[in-house]
Amino acid sequence: MIDSHQQSESVDSLNLGLFLRTISYREFLTSISLILLLTAIFAVMQFLGFWLNTEYLIIVFLSMPLNHIVYRIEHKRSNNFIGRVIHDLIFIILYLILLFISVKIKGQPFLFDLENIVFNFFLFMVLVGSYEIIVEFVRPVLARRGWQIF
Amino acid sequence: MANLLKPKLIVATASIGIAFALSLMDKKFYDSHIAKRWGSPLQWSDFTGKIDPLSKYDASVSSTIQLEFDSSSSTYKAYAVQKNVYSWVRESSRSDDLLNHEQYHFNITEYFARLMNKHILDSLGQSQEQFQSKLNRLLISENVMQSKYDEQTKHNKHRDQQGLWEYKIDSLITSNSTDSGWLTDPFTGVTIFFPSKPTFSQRADSKTIIRLYSLEKNDFILTLLSIKISDFNADSTIAKISKIYYSSFEAKKLNVIQYNKEIFKLRIASEDSLGGRTDFIWRYNYPYLNGAGISYHPYNDTDTIGYTSIFNSFANSLYFDKVRK
Numbered sequence: 452m453i454d455s456h457q458q459s460e461s462v463d464s465l466n467l468g469l470f471l472r473t474i475s476y477r478e479f480l481t482s483i484s485l486i487l488l489l490t491a492i493f494a495v496m497q498f499l500g501f502w503l504n505t506e507y508l509i510i511v512f513l514s515m516p517l518n519h520i521v522y523r524i525e526h527k528r529s530n531n532f533i534g535r536v537i538h539d540l541i542f543i544i545l546y547l548i549l550l551f552i553s554v555k556i557k558g559q560p561f562l563f564d565l566e567n568i569v570f571n572f573f574l575f576m577v578l579v580g581s582y583e584i585i586v587e588f589v590r591p592v593l594a595r596r597g598w599q600i601f
Numbered sequence: 602m603a604n605l606l607k608p609k610l611i612v613a614t615a616s617i618g619i620a621f622a623l624s625l626m627d628k629k630f631y632d633s634h635i636a637k638r639w640g641s642p643l644q645w646s647d648f649t650g651k652i653d654p655l656s657k658y659d660a661s662v663s664s665t666i667q668l669e670f671d672s673s674s675s676t677y678k679a680y681a682v683q684k685n686v687y688s689w690v691r692e693s694s695r696s697d698d699l700l701n702h703e704q705y706h707f708n709i710t711e712y713f714a715r716l717m718n719k720h721i722l723d724s725l726g727q728s729q730e731q732f733q734s735k736l737n738r739l740l741i742s743e744n745v746m747q748s749k750y751d752e753q754t755k756h757n758k759h760r761d762q763q764g765l766w767e768y769k770i771d772s773l774i775t776s777n778s779t780d781s782g783w784l785t786d787p788f789t790g791v792t793i794f795f796p797s798k799p800t801f802s803q804r805a806d807s808k809t810i811i812r813l814y815s816l817e818k819n820d821f822i823l824t825l826l827s828i829k830i831s832d833f834n835a836d837s838t839i840a841k842i843s844k845i846y847y848s849s850f851e852a853k854k855l856n857v858i859q860y861n862k863e864i865f866k867l868r869i870a871s872e873d874s875l876g877g878r879t880d881f882i883w884r885y886n887y888p889y890l891n892g893a894g895i896s897y898h899p900y901n902d903t904d905t906i907g908y909t910s911i912f913n914s915f916a917n918s919l920y921f922d923k924v925r926k
Binding site: 477480481483484485487488490491494495497498521524525 | 604605606609610612613615616617619620623624626651652653
Protein backbone atom coordinates (compact mmCIF):
# COMPACT_ATOMS: atom_id res chain seq x y z
CA MET A 452 0.00 0.00 0.00
CA ILE A 453 2.77 2.34 1.02
CA ASP A 454 4.72 1.34 -2.09
CA SER A 455 1.83 2.07 -4.46
CA HIS A 456 1.21 5.39 -2.70
CA GLN A 457 4.88 6.35 -3.09
CA GLN A 458 4.82 5.22 -6.74
CA SER A 459 1.73 7.36 -7.48
CA GLU A 460 3.40 10.36 -5.73
CA SER A 461 6.54 10.00 -7.83
CA VAL A 462 4.49 9.80 -11.04
CA ASP A 463 2.40 12.79 -9.92
CA SER A 464 5.49 14.80 -9.08
CA LEU A 465 5.98 15.53 -12.80
CA ASN A 466 2.29 15.99 -13.59
CA LEU A 467 2.08 19.63 -14.62
CA GLY A 468 -1.73 19.42 -14.99
CA LEU A 469 -2.17 19.07 -11.23
CA PHE A 470 -0.63 22.49 -10.70
CA LEU A 471 -2.09 24.22 -13.76
CA ARG A 472 -5.67 23.06 -13.02
CA THR A 473 -5.69 24.92 -9.70
CA ILE A 474 -3.39 27.87 -10.38
CA SER A 475 -5.07 31.17 -9.65
CA TYR A 476 -4.34 34.72 -8.48
CA ARG A 477 -3.70 33.27 -4.99
CA GLU A 478 -0.35 31.80 -5.99
CA PHE A 479 0.75 35.14 -7.44
CA LEU A 480 -0.55 37.00 -4.39
CA THR A 481 1.41 34.65 -2.10
CA SER A 482 4.62 35.40 -4.01
CA ILE A 483 3.97 39.16 -4.17
CA SER A 484 3.19 39.30 -0.43
CA LEU A 485 6.36 37.35 0.33
CA ILE A 486 8.45 39.61 -1.91
CA LEU A 487 7.05 42.71 -0.20
CA LEU A 488 7.66 41.13 3.21
CA LEU A 489 11.30 40.45 2.24
CA THR A 490 11.61 44.00 0.92
CA ALA A 491 10.38 45.32 4.27
CA ILE A 492 12.80 43.05 6.16
CA PHE A 493 15.71 44.21 4.00
CA ALA A 494 14.62 47.84 4.45
CA VAL A 495 14.72 47.35 8.23
CA MET A 496 18.15 45.72 7.97
CA GLN A 497 19.34 48.54 5.73
CA PHE A 498 18.06 51.08 8.22
CA LEU A 499 19.89 49.30 11.04
CA GLY A 500 23.08 49.37 8.98
CA PHE A 501 23.52 45.67 8.21
CA TRP A 502 25.64 44.93 5.19
CA LEU A 503 24.23 42.03 3.25
CA ASN A 504 26.04 40.37 0.45
CA THR A 505 25.61 36.70 -0.33
CA GLU A 506 23.52 36.43 2.84
CA TYR A 507 20.88 38.33 0.96
CA LEU A 508 20.49 35.58 -1.64
CA ILE A 509 20.46 32.91 1.07
CA ILE A 510 17.59 34.69 2.86
CA VAL A 511 15.64 34.88 -0.40
CA PHE A 512 16.16 31.17 -1.10
CA LEU A 513 15.34 30.13 2.44
CA SER A 514 12.10 32.11 2.28
CA MET A 515 10.87 30.28 -0.84
CA PRO A 516 9.31 27.30 1.02
CA LEU A 517 6.85 29.80 2.52
CA ASN A 518 5.18 29.79 -0.90
CA HIS A 519 4.71 26.00 -0.61
CA ILE A 520 3.53 26.14 3.02
CA VAL A 521 0.82 28.63 2.07
CA TYR A 522 -0.04 26.50 -0.99
CA ARG A 523 -0.54 23.45 1.23
CA ILE A 524 -2.79 25.40 3.61
CA GLU A 525 -4.85 26.87 0.78
CA HIS A 526 -5.18 23.74 -1.36
CA LYS A 527 -5.28 21.18 1.47
CA ARG A 528 -2.58 19.21 -0.38
CA SER A 529 1.12 19.54 -1.10
CA ASN A 530 2.22 20.99 -4.39
CA ASN A 531 4.04 18.44 -6.58
CA PHE A 532 7.66 18.80 -7.73
CA ILE A 533 6.99 20.44 -11.09
CA GLY A 534 4.36 22.71 -9.49
CA ARG A 535 6.83 23.83 -6.85
CA VAL A 536 9.51 24.58 -9.48
CA ILE A 537 7.03 26.69 -11.47
CA HIS A 538 5.84 28.44 -8.32
CA ASP A 539 9.48 29.20 -7.42
CA LEU A 540 10.09 30.57 -10.91
CA ILE A 541 7.00 32.78 -10.65
CA PHE A 542 8.41 34.06 -7.36
CA ILE A 543 11.88 34.70 -8.82
CA ILE A 544 10.57 36.37 -11.96
CA LEU A 545 8.34 38.67 -9.91
CA TYR A 546 11.27 39.41 -7.62
CA LEU A 547 13.61 40.20 -10.52
CA ILE A 548 10.98 42.52 -12.01
CA LEU A 549 10.65 44.35 -8.68
CA LEU A 550 14.45 44.58 -8.32
CA PHE A 551 14.83 45.80 -11.87
CA ILE A 552 12.25 48.55 -11.31
CA SER A 553 13.84 49.45 -7.97
CA VAL A 554 17.34 49.64 -9.45
CA LYS A 555 16.10 51.77 -12.33
CA ILE A 556 14.35 54.16 -9.90
CA LYS A 557 17.24 54.35 -7.42
CA GLY A 558 19.87 54.32 -10.16
CA GLN A 559 22.19 52.22 -8.00
CA PRO A 560 23.82 48.98 -9.00
CA PHE A 561 22.83 45.74 -7.34
CA LEU A 562 24.81 42.84 -5.90
CA PHE A 563 24.83 41.08 -9.22
CA ASP A 564 24.65 42.28 -12.77
CA LEU A 565 20.94 42.72 -13.43
CA GLU A 566 21.66 43.83 -16.97
CA ASN A 567 22.67 40.29 -17.85
CA ILE A 568 19.13 39.14 -17.24
CA VAL A 569 19.21 36.04 -19.46
CA PHE A 570 22.28 34.64 -17.72
CA ASN A 571 20.78 35.37 -14.32
CA PHE A 572 17.50 33.74 -15.29
CA PHE A 573 19.23 30.52 -16.33
CA LEU A 574 21.38 30.63 -13.21
CA PHE A 575 18.24 30.91 -11.12
CA MET A 576 16.60 28.05 -13.01
CA VAL A 577 19.53 25.76 -12.23
CA LEU A 578 19.53 26.89 -8.59
CA VAL A 579 15.77 26.44 -8.26
CA GLY A 580 15.89 22.98 -9.86
CA SER A 581 18.68 21.83 -7.52
CA TYR A 582 16.92 23.40 -4.57
CA GLU A 583 13.64 21.61 -5.27
CA ILE A 584 15.40 18.27 -5.78
CA ILE A 585 16.80 18.66 -2.23
CA VAL A 586 13.31 19.60 -0.97
CA GLU A 587 11.90 16.53 -2.73
CA PHE A 588 14.23 14.36 -0.63
CA VAL A 589 13.57 16.26 2.60
CA ARG A 590 9.77 16.14 2.26
CA PRO A 591 9.28 12.36 2.77
CA VAL A 592 11.59 12.51 5.82
CA LEU A 593 9.45 15.28 7.29
CA ALA A 594 6.25 13.38 6.34
CA ARG A 595 7.44 10.21 8.11
CA ARG A 596 7.98 12.19 11.29
CA GLY A 597 4.62 13.95 10.89
CA TRP A 598 6.27 17.31 10.38
CA GLN A 599 5.20 17.82 6.77
CA ILE A 600 4.54 21.51 6.29
CA PHE A 601 4.85 21.76 2.49
CA MET B 602 -10.41 25.34 0.50
CA ALA B 603 -8.79 27.85 2.81
CA ASN B 604 -8.31 31.31 1.51
CA LEU B 605 -5.54 33.38 3.00
CA LEU B 606 -6.42 36.48 1.01
CA LYS B 607 -6.87 38.70 4.06
CA PRO B 608 -3.58 37.79 5.82
CA LYS B 609 -1.69 38.13 2.53
CA LEU B 610 -3.12 41.60 1.90
CA ILE B 611 -2.31 42.61 5.48
CA VAL B 612 1.30 41.39 5.08
CA ALA B 613 1.64 43.16 1.72
CA THR B 614 0.17 46.46 2.96
CA ALA B 615 2.16 46.44 6.19
CA SER B 616 5.37 45.64 4.28
CA ILE B 617 4.82 48.49 1.83
CA GLY B 618 4.11 50.80 4.78
CA ILE B 619 7.28 49.78 6.63
CA ALA B 620 9.47 50.00 3.52
CA PHE B 621 8.04 53.41 2.62
CA ALA B 622 8.35 54.81 6.17
CA LEU B 623 11.95 53.59 6.48
CA SER B 624 12.77 54.95 3.07
CA LEU B 625 11.52 58.38 4.24
CA MET B 626 13.57 58.10 7.44
CA ASP B 627 16.54 56.97 5.38
CA LYS B 628 16.40 60.10 3.29
CA LYS B 629 17.21 61.96 6.52
CA PHE B 630 14.67 64.68 5.83
CA TYR B 631 15.23 65.79 9.44
CA ASP B 632 19.01 65.97 8.95
CA SER B 633 20.95 69.00 7.75
CA HIS B 634 21.44 68.72 4.02
CA ILE B 635 24.72 70.19 2.83
CA ALA B 636 25.32 70.77 -0.85
CA LYS B 637 29.08 71.23 -1.00
CA ARG B 638 30.27 73.20 -3.98
CA TRP B 639 33.19 71.96 -6.05
CA GLY B 640 36.49 73.55 -5.03
CA SER B 641 37.92 72.18 -1.82
CA PRO B 642 38.67 68.43 -1.98
CA LEU B 643 36.12 65.94 -0.65
CA GLN B 644 36.64 64.55 2.85
CA TRP B 645 35.14 61.41 4.34
CA SER B 646 33.20 63.72 6.68
CA ASP B 647 31.22 64.78 3.58
CA PHE B 648 29.84 61.21 3.34
CA THR B 649 27.16 61.17 6.04
CA GLY B 650 24.50 59.11 4.19
CA LYS B 651 23.24 55.69 5.23
CA ILE B 652 25.07 52.78 3.66
CA ASP B 653 23.10 50.91 1.02
CA PRO B 654 23.41 47.33 2.33
CA LEU B 655 22.37 45.87 -1.02
CA SER B 656 25.13 47.67 -2.87
CA LYS B 657 28.26 45.71 -3.75
CA TYR B 658 30.39 48.85 -3.59
CA ASP B 659 32.33 50.41 -0.75
CA ALA B 660 31.28 54.01 -1.23
CA SER B 661 28.99 56.17 -3.28
CA VAL B 662 29.10 59.89 -3.93
CA SER B 663 26.04 61.87 -4.93
CA SER B 664 26.72 64.93 -7.01
CA THR B 665 24.62 67.06 -9.31
CA ILE B 666 24.50 70.47 -10.97
CA GLN B 667 22.49 73.33 -9.49
CA LEU B 668 21.34 76.24 -11.59
CA GLU B 669 21.21 79.56 -9.73
CA PHE B 670 20.27 83.05 -10.74
CA ASP B 671 22.90 85.65 -9.97
CA SER B 672 21.02 88.92 -9.47
CA SER B 673 24.18 91.07 -9.58
CA SER B 674 25.09 89.96 -13.10
CA SER B 675 21.49 89.04 -14.08
CA THR B 676 22.64 85.69 -15.41
CA TYR B 677 22.29 82.07 -14.43
CA LYS B 678 25.26 80.17 -13.12
CA ALA B 679 25.72 76.40 -12.79
CA TYR B 680 27.48 74.86 -9.80
CA ALA B 681 28.58 71.27 -9.22
CA VAL B 682 27.50 70.20 -5.75
CA GLN B 683 28.01 67.10 -3.64
CA LYS B 684 25.18 66.06 -1.35
CA ASN B 685 26.29 64.75 2.04
CA VAL B 686 23.16 62.77 3.01
CA TYR B 687 23.12 60.78 -0.24
CA SER B 688 26.86 60.03 -0.18
CA TRP B 689 28.01 57.10 1.91
CA VAL B 690 31.03 54.96 2.70
CA ARG B 691 31.59 51.70 4.52
CA GLU B 692 33.66 52.37 7.63
CA SER B 693 36.04 49.47 6.95
CA SER B 694 36.74 50.55 3.38
CA ARG B 695 37.87 54.13 3.92
CA SER B 696 41.12 54.82 2.10
CA ASP B 697 42.79 57.71 0.31
CA ASP B 698 42.58 55.83 -3.00
CA LEU B 699 38.85 55.31 -2.66
CA LEU B 700 38.30 58.96 -1.69
CA ASN B 701 40.34 59.98 -4.73
CA HIS B 702 38.12 57.77 -6.94
CA GLU B 703 34.99 59.41 -5.51
CA GLN B 704 36.57 62.86 -5.92
CA TYR B 705 36.89 62.21 -9.65
CA HIS B 706 33.18 61.37 -9.85
CA PHE B 707 32.62 64.84 -8.43
CA ASN B 708 35.17 66.28 -10.90
CA ILE B 709 33.16 64.82 -13.80
CA THR B 710 30.13 66.72 -12.50
CA GLU B 711 32.27 69.88 -12.34
CA TYR B 712 33.29 69.41 -15.98
CA PHE B 713 29.64 69.30 -17.03
CA ALA B 714 28.86 72.34 -14.81
CA ARG B 715 31.54 74.19 -16.76
CA LEU B 716 29.99 73.09 -20.05
CA MET B 717 26.68 74.44 -18.77
CA ASN B 718 28.26 77.78 -17.82
CA LYS B 719 29.83 77.98 -21.27
CA HIS B 720 26.40 77.36 -22.80
CA ILE B 721 24.88 80.08 -20.57
CA LEU B 722 27.50 82.59 -21.71
CA ASP B 723 26.95 81.64 -25.35
CA SER B 724 23.15 81.89 -25.13
CA LEU B 725 22.46 84.91 -22.97
CA GLY B 726 18.81 85.89 -22.88
CA GLN B 727 17.42 82.37 -22.87
CA SER B 728 14.69 81.54 -20.35
CA GLN B 729 15.16 79.45 -17.24
CA GLU B 730 13.16 76.61 -18.87
CA GLN B 731 15.52 76.58 -21.84
CA PHE B 732 18.57 76.46 -19.56
CA GLN B 733 16.95 73.76 -17.43
CA SER B 734 16.23 71.70 -20.52
CA LYS B 735 19.88 72.01 -21.65
CA LEU B 736 21.01 71.09 -18.12
CA ASN B 737 18.83 67.97 -18.16
CA ARG B 738 20.46 66.86 -21.41
CA LEU B 739 23.93 67.51 -19.95
CA LEU B 740 23.03 65.53 -16.81
CA ILE B 741 22.16 62.54 -19.01
CA SER B 742 25.59 62.76 -20.69
CA GLU B 743 27.18 63.20 -17.27
CA ASN B 744 25.50 60.02 -16.07
CA VAL B 745 26.82 58.10 -19.09
CA MET B 746 30.34 59.38 -18.41
CA GLN B 747 30.11 58.48 -14.71
CA SER B 748 29.10 54.92 -15.63
CA LYS B 749 31.91 54.68 -18.19
CA TYR B 750 34.40 55.90 -15.58
CA ASP B 751 33.34 53.18 -13.14
CA GLU B 752 33.18 50.54 -15.86
CA GLN B 753 36.66 51.21 -17.28
CA THR B 754 38.41 51.69 -13.95
CA LYS B 755 36.50 48.70 -12.54
CA HIS B 756 35.63 50.94 -9.61
CA ASN B 757 39.24 51.89 -8.89
CA LYS B 758 40.58 48.35 -9.25
CA HIS B 759 42.39 48.94 -12.56
CA ARG B 760 44.93 51.49 -11.37
CA ASP B 761 46.29 52.36 -14.82
CA GLN B 762 42.79 53.07 -16.13
CA GLN B 763 42.09 55.10 -12.99
CA GLY B 764 45.21 57.13 -13.80
CA LEU B 765 44.11 57.56 -17.41
CA TRP B 766 40.67 58.78 -16.31
CA GLU B 767 42.26 61.22 -13.85
CA TYR B 768 44.37 62.54 -16.72
CA LYS B 769 41.29 62.81 -18.97
CA ILE B 770 39.03 64.49 -16.40
CA ASP B 771 41.73 66.94 -15.27
CA SER B 772 42.40 67.79 -18.92
CA LEU B 773 38.71 68.40 -19.61
CA ILE B 774 38.34 70.63 -16.56
CA THR B 775 41.55 72.54 -17.30
CA SER B 776 40.58 73.01 -20.95
CA ASN B 777 37.39 74.66 -19.74
CA SER B 778 39.07 77.07 -17.35
CA THR B 779 40.92 80.36 -17.67
CA ASP B 780 44.19 78.42 -17.36
CA SER B 781 43.99 76.42 -20.58
CA GLY B 782 46.59 73.89 -19.42
CA TRP B 783 49.07 74.78 -22.15
CA LEU B 784 52.45 75.66 -20.72
CA THR B 785 55.18 77.43 -22.65
CA ASP B 786 58.54 77.64 -21.01
CA PRO B 787 59.88 81.18 -21.58
CA PHE B 788 63.51 80.00 -21.74
CA THR B 789 63.30 76.90 -23.89
CA GLY B 790 60.26 77.84 -25.98
CA VAL B 791 58.85 74.36 -25.46
CA THR B 792 55.09 74.08 -25.19
CA ILE B 793 53.25 71.15 -23.66
CA PHE B 794 49.82 70.40 -22.18
CA PHE B 795 49.61 69.63 -18.49
CA PRO B 796 46.19 68.48 -17.20
CA SER B 797 46.70 70.60 -14.10
CA LYS B 798 49.25 73.09 -12.85
CA PRO B 799 52.73 71.54 -12.50
CA THR B 800 55.41 72.55 -10.02
CA PHE B 801 58.56 74.15 -11.35
CA SER B 802 62.18 73.90 -10.26
CA GLN B 803 65.46 74.96 -11.81
CA ARG B 804 69.06 74.08 -11.21
CA ALA B 805 71.76 76.23 -12.73
CA ASP B 806 75.50 76.29 -12.37
CA SER B 807 78.41 77.45 -14.52
CA LYS B 808 78.19 74.34 -16.74
CA THR B 809 74.53 73.63 -17.23
CA ILE B 810 70.94 74.74 -16.71
CA ILE B 811 68.19 72.23 -15.90
CA ARG B 812 64.55 73.30 -15.90
CA LEU B 813 61.97 70.89 -14.56
CA TYR B 814 58.17 70.98 -14.62
CA SER B 815 56.55 68.16 -12.74
CA LEU B 816 52.99 67.11 -12.02
CA GLU B 817 52.60 64.47 -9.35
CA LYS B 818 49.35 62.49 -9.36
CA ASN B 819 48.24 59.60 -7.20
CA ASP B 820 49.90 56.88 -9.28
CA PHE B 821 52.08 58.64 -11.82
CA ILE B 822 54.27 61.69 -12.40
CA LEU B 823 54.36 63.74 -15.60
CA THR B 824 57.60 65.53 -16.25
CA LEU B 825 58.98 68.06 -18.68
CA LEU B 826 62.75 68.28 -18.34
CA SER B 827 64.97 70.70 -20.24
CA ILE B 828 68.77 70.60 -20.13
CA LYS B 829 70.91 73.25 -21.79
CA ILE B 830 73.43 71.68 -24.18
CA SER B 831 75.09 74.28 -26.39
CA ASP B 832 77.62 71.98 -28.08
CA PHE B 833 75.17 69.33 -29.29
CA ASN B 834 76.36 66.01 -30.58
CA ALA B 835 73.92 63.13 -31.00
CA ASP B 836 76.18 60.39 -29.67
CA SER B 837 77.44 62.26 -26.64
CA THR B 838 73.85 63.38 -25.91
CA ILE B 839 72.69 59.77 -25.86
CA ALA B 840 75.50 59.02 -23.41
CA LYS B 841 74.34 61.95 -21.30
CA ILE B 842 70.74 60.73 -21.36
CA SER B 843 71.84 57.21 -20.35
CA LYS B 844 73.76 58.74 -17.44
CA ILE B 845 70.59 60.54 -16.33
CA TYR B 846 68.68 57.25 -16.38
CA TYR B 847 71.26 55.31 -14.40
CA SER B 848 72.02 58.04 -11.85
CA SER B 849 68.78 60.01 -11.41
CA PHE B 850 66.14 57.41 -12.36
CA GLU B 851 68.15 54.50 -10.84
CA ALA B 852 67.33 52.53 -13.99
CA LYS B 853 68.14 48.84 -14.18
CA LYS B 854 67.03 48.32 -17.76
CA LEU B 855 66.85 50.73 -20.72
CA ASN B 856 64.86 50.06 -23.84
CA VAL B 857 65.19 52.34 -26.88
CA ILE B 858 61.78 52.23 -28.55
CA GLN B 859 62.34 54.83 -31.24
CA TYR B 860 65.38 56.76 -32.50
CA ASN B 861 65.62 59.25 -35.32
CA LYS B 862 69.12 60.72 -35.50
CA GLU B 863 68.22 63.34 -38.18
CA ILE B 864 65.85 65.30 -35.96
CA PHE B 865 67.14 63.75 -32.76
CA LYS B 866 63.93 62.13 -31.57
CA LEU B 867 64.51 59.43 -29.02
CA ARG B 868 62.00 57.41 -27.03
CA ILE B 869 63.30 55.39 -24.10
CA ALA B 870 61.47 53.20 -21.62
CA SER B 871 63.23 52.24 -18.41
CA GLU B 872 62.65 50.07 -15.40
CA ASP B 873 64.27 50.35 -11.98
CA SER B 874 65.03 47.60 -9.48
CA LEU B 875 61.78 48.26 -7.57
CA GLY B 876 59.58 47.88 -10.64
CA GLY B 877 59.15 51.61 -11.25
CA ARG B 878 58.93 52.50 -14.92
CA THR B 879 59.47 55.57 -17.06
CA ASP B 880 58.58 56.33 -20.64
CA PHE B 881 60.17 59.46 -22.09
CA ILE B 882 60.48 61.15 -25.43
CA TRP B 883 63.63 63.25 -25.93
CA ARG B 884 63.91 66.00 -28.52
CA TYR B 885 66.73 68.49 -29.14
CA ASN B 886 65.81 72.08 -29.91
CA TYR B 887 68.87 74.32 -29.76
CA PRO B 888 70.16 74.94 -27.16
CA TYR B 889 67.95 72.69 -25.02
CA LEU B 890 67.50 68.97 -24.83
CA ASN B 891 63.86 68.42 -23.80
CA GLY B 892 62.43 65.26 -22.31
CA ALA B 893 58.74 64.72 -21.68
CA GLY B 894 57.37 61.61 -20.09
CA ILE B 895 55.72 59.65 -17.39
CA SER B 896 57.00 57.77 -14.33
CA TYR B 897 54.77 55.16 -12.72
CA HIS B 898 54.78 52.06 -10.64
CA PRO B 899 52.44 49.41 -12.12
CA TYR B 900 50.59 47.13 -9.72
CA ASN B 901 51.09 44.29 -12.18
CA ASP B 902 52.53 43.78 -15.65
CA THR B 903 49.19 44.03 -17.44
CA ASP B 904 48.24 47.32 -15.75
CA THR B 905 50.27 49.51 -18.10
CA ILE B 906 47.95 50.28 -21.04
CA GLY B 907 46.46 53.29 -19.27
CA TYR B 908 49.88 54.74 -18.46
CA THR B 909 51.01 54.26 -22.07
CA SER B 910 47.91 56.15 -23.25
CA ILE B 911 48.72 58.98 -20.83
CA PHE B 912 52.29 59.07 -22.15
CA ASN B 913 51.15 59.15 -25.79
CA SER B 914 48.76 62.00 -25.13
CA PHE B 915 51.31 63.95 -23.07
CA ALA B 916 54.18 63.39 -25.51
CA ASN B 917 52.01 64.28 -28.51
CA SER B 918 51.24 67.66 -26.98
CA LEU B 919 54.96 68.56 -26.95
CA TYR B 920 56.03 70.98 -29.66
CA PHE B 921 58.59 73.67 -30.35
CA ASP B 922 56.92 75.91 -32.94
CA LYS B 923 55.81 79.35 -31.94
CA VAL B 924 52.30 78.59 -33.20
CA ARG B 925 50.44 75.63 -31.75
CA LYS B 926 49.03 73.31 -34.39
